[in-house]
Amino acid sequence: MVDAAERLRDTGVVGESATQELNYVARWGSPETLDAIARFLTDQYAFASEPKEKEARGVRPESLMITNGVSHGIDLACAQLTKPGDIVVVELPTYFLAADVFRDNGLDVVGVDGLEEGIGPDGLPDGTPGYFDVGALERRLRVDGLRPRLVYLVPTHSNPRGGTLPERDRKRLVKLAVEFNFYVLADEVYHLLHWGEEPPPPRMCEVEQNVLKVAGLSDWDDDAGKGKGKAAAAWEVRRSDDVYEASATLESSGRSSAARVVSVSSFTKILAPGLRVGWIEAARSIVDMISDRGYVNSGGCVAPFAASIVVSAIENGSQARWLRELRERYRGTSRVLHDAASREEASTGWKVASCPPSGGYFLWIELPADCDERAVTRAAEDAGVAFLPGSRCVPRPLERPREERSCRLCFAYLDEEKIVEGVKRLAESVRNARGK
Secondary structure, eight states, rough: OOOHHHHHTTTTOTTTTHHHHTTTTTTTOHHHHHHHHHHHHHHHTTTTOOOHHHHHHHOOOGGGGSSHHHHHHHHHHHHHHHHOOOOOEEEEEEEEETHHEEEEEEOEEEEEEEEEEETTTTEEEEEEEEEOHHHHHHHHHSOOOOOSSSSEOOOOOOOOOHHHHHHHHHHHHHHHHHHHHHHHEEEETTTTTSSSSSSSOOOOOHHHHHEEEEEEOSSSSSTTTTOOTHHHHHHHHHHHHHHHHOOOOHHTTTTOOOOOOEEEEEEETTTGGGOOOOOEEEEEEHHHHHHHHHHHHOOOOSSSSHHHHHHHHHHHHHHHHHHHHHHHHHHHHHHHEEEEEETHHHHHHHHHOOOOOOOOSSSEEEETTTTTTHHHHHHHHHHTTTOGGGGSOHHHHHHOGGGEEEEEEEEESOOOOHHHHHHHHHHHHHHHHHHH
């Protein structure tokens, strides 16, 4: 144990983490880990906020739980908040692997069409990519009697289309969740990958806190333990930091809560995917429910060692520096991809959003009506170009013809020269598939 701790110190894992993270750790994560991640997220989510505003918008360590990434967080939420046969609503198109997690948990997947284009404050299309249509969901709830247990969406720089749900629609979604008693499962993995002139809308947990407070339902932990540091509040409000002690669920305890948002995110996109470290943020009552999973109770925190590496990257400043570098790099590659795709619009007939991406990973292209996606895919493969066909983003057996002639392009992996060449080859593949 001592030798292992010394080796950790040699690689930069310092302080209490050098010994503690080689032992069993409480199922939510160690106090040091939660405190460090909460501070980092508070700083980063604030963007250009003033210090006082940043504190008010901050992330509380007692509202976090360490996971093995977004997919693990989604699976945990499904396992603890749903039962087989429940309905989960997804935006069409959606993240192409999410439906597999939902079906593994016995959930019925129902699609709600996303908006074709973003809507500005004036109620008119603004040229940005489309996003989850909260109005369409409300109609399904009130008129059709749809009763989901979960609504899953990627609210900021979405996968696959890159759209961002405005704050007004985030508030509306939270109010519907409270009224119709469903959970909002917000995949916010791209929220920090933002480089637009204006900051993104507040994250979903912050929106929920404000909505509940205005409605007089502010049970988002009532500021318990605020400002105590070192995640001390986490251990005061939970029954024990013993990873083996069972905890009552919200239902079995007889308590009720208006909180309905579960945010899942990860260091996958902003540090390193191989670390498999992510987090859940939610009201404390929800975090306790989600963490009360048999294997989590038995083994404790799922990634104490990997999380200690993340904490070291946070504390020595390398995580913040790397995130700034990623934002600048993607700002450039996203602009290059958008400009290259826009130049080919006339010759290919495809459609690209008029505004370049302001965050995330992806650019969405709609192919012309006379273009067969499968023919384009085959031609692109022959030309050495890879993309995700839009049809993959519509869970089967759901169908949506527009997505079956679309492409998701990624600007996060290739340099600018290769991106330009890739677009040229893709454009030629589309022209060949159309016979032009």
